[in-house]
Amino acid sequence: MAMREIPIEILEGFKVPDAVLLCRRGDTWTVERDGLKAGAFISGSLRDCERLYPEPNGQLILSRDGGDTVSARISAISAKFFSVAEKILGLRDISAEESYEMLLSKAVGSRSLVNLGNLIATIMKAAETARIQPDRHIVLSHGTSRIQELVEDICNSWAREAVSRIAKPSRFPDVEIPNGLTDEILDSALQRAGEDQAVYDDLRSDIEFAQGIIRAAFGKELESEAGFYDSSATDNVCSMLEAIDTSGCIVILKDSASGVCDYLFSDTASFTRAQPRNVGDFVAKLTDGRYGLGNDSQEFELILDGGKLILDETPGMAHGNMKFEVLFIVKSLSDKVIALENAELSREMSRLHMRRGSSAEDLLVRLAETTGGILNIERDICAIFGWEFTGNGRMESLNDLMEAVDLEPMQPQRPAGSGKTRF
DSSP states (O other), rough: OOOOOBBGGGTTTTOOTTTEEEEEEEEEEEOOGGGHHHHHHHHOOHHHTHHHEOOTOOOEEESSSTSSOOSSSEEEEEEHHOOOOOOHHHHHSSHHHHHHHHHHHHHHHHHHHHHHHHHHHHHHHHHHHTTTOOOEEEEEEESHHHHHHHHHHHHHHHHHHHHHHHHHSSSSSSHHHHHHHHHHHHHHHHHHHHOHHHHHHHTTTTTHHHHHHHHHSSSHHHHHHHHHHHHHHHHHHHHHTTSSBOOTEEEEEEEETTTTEEEOEEETTTTTOOOOOHHHHHHHHHTTTTTOSSSOOOOEEEEEEEEEEEESSSSSSTTOEEEEHHHHHHHHOOOOOOEEEEEEEHHHHTTTOTTTTHHHHHHHHHHHHHHHOOOOOOHHHHHHTTOOOTTTTTSSSSHHHHHHHHSSOOOOOOOOOOOOOOO
């Protein structure tokens, strides 16, 4: 699988506050202590014919051949971690280069690197969305397909690192790899080559050969590592979305094709209606399988599409029939509908020109749509991810979005219902 190139033009103005960036090219190090200049530092590190690619652990590599070999590597470390470690290492009689090698090795081993890949991926998604699909943003991808993409990326990363260590055993590691990986590659190369030294030498430096060995002998380790990075990325998204308060709201899923509405239950045994504290909490429970969706594989994408938050349970299908609008509706309105007797339900449906036989959930959504009882989280998500807000067809920039948020009056709270539950 070819690595995904990072176009340097999107790095203009790219900032990583409170971080220090290091670029190692052979035995030469360059350091940028001001994370606010990260974009210029990364772009300026590239030489002729080199391209930029992300590593799964968040580092960036500079390569001339699509990422198979590495010309240089860029890492980011928190300024606090860098400062403390630098003071400690400064007490020892070692060169600056050795100090940086030890510092980076420690950061890689403790997984304390700033994930540049994730930060840039957000910018790339926004750029692609603006260029290709102006009304579609992927908030989160989750499931086996996402894991397999990571498995392949990590396999490529391990293969590059293993071949590099075989060529120069004394070098400090840039990527953590499983114990015994290089020995497995060397043993397999020896078995394949027999007595042919030239073939053996070629196999020792063959990236594709190393990748094959890794897939065959370290499959479980690959899956475990992919799970770690997938979980880290998901936790990051959930943390970002915790700022969007949904307490006091229940969740309704509206089938995008049929329009049928249904409660999302957090417990299918007791039918406890989902009432997440915030959007981050909703996403976390969604990925943990707490909501018991119909798709056993839990393969889904959460998408901001046309001003709506869409749960797509068929992300691999262009016209999948398992797409639902995620509606956060104020619980007081839900309580009001639940408290209605059958005759009152019928009168409300008639007043709203709803067809006979519609469900109480359909009535709840119709009432919410007509009274403003649906929480509009599109502009909040756009602000968090830095996306262009297009919900009302008039917004053209994030500045416009923030001005609109400042001008928007507060939504009044509605009185609570009786709490009687019949459906």
